[in-house]
Amino acid sequence: MARCDVCGNDYDKAFQLIQSDGSRGTFDSFECAIHALAPVCEHCGCRIVGHGAEHDGRFFCCAHCAGHAGVQGIEDRV
Known part of the structure; x- marks a missing residue:
């Protein structure tokens, strides 16, 4: 499982987003991804x-x- 960078939830369906500059984030929901990015x-x-x-x-x-x-x-x- 992976831990969300925003809320810290350890979730089996977490996903990573990779930005054009190569930075990455791991999130358990689109809500957390939006909050971060x-x-x-x-x-x-x-x-x-x-x-x-x-x-x-x-x-x-x-x-x-x-x-x-x-x-x-x-x-x-x-």
């Missing part, structure tokens, strides 16, 4: 699970949050 919205602080938006290296969960942070020209839907 998903970027955080710069405005509201939520984990970005979907596509989100990026501007100048800053990550946002949606155009609304990007707009509140002063980013112009990002729209969720045209």
Whole structure:
């Protein structure tokens, strides 16, 4: 069995994720993987699970949050 890097659970169905830079993580659930790896919205602080938006290296969960942070020209839907 493998131990989850986030919660420490020793689980027979744990999985590894390998990032493009070669770093690895072992997780017992997608919830733990998201907690460890998903970027955080710069405005509201939520984990970005979907596509989100990026501007100048800053990550946002949606155009609304990007707009509140002063980013112009990002729209969720045209």
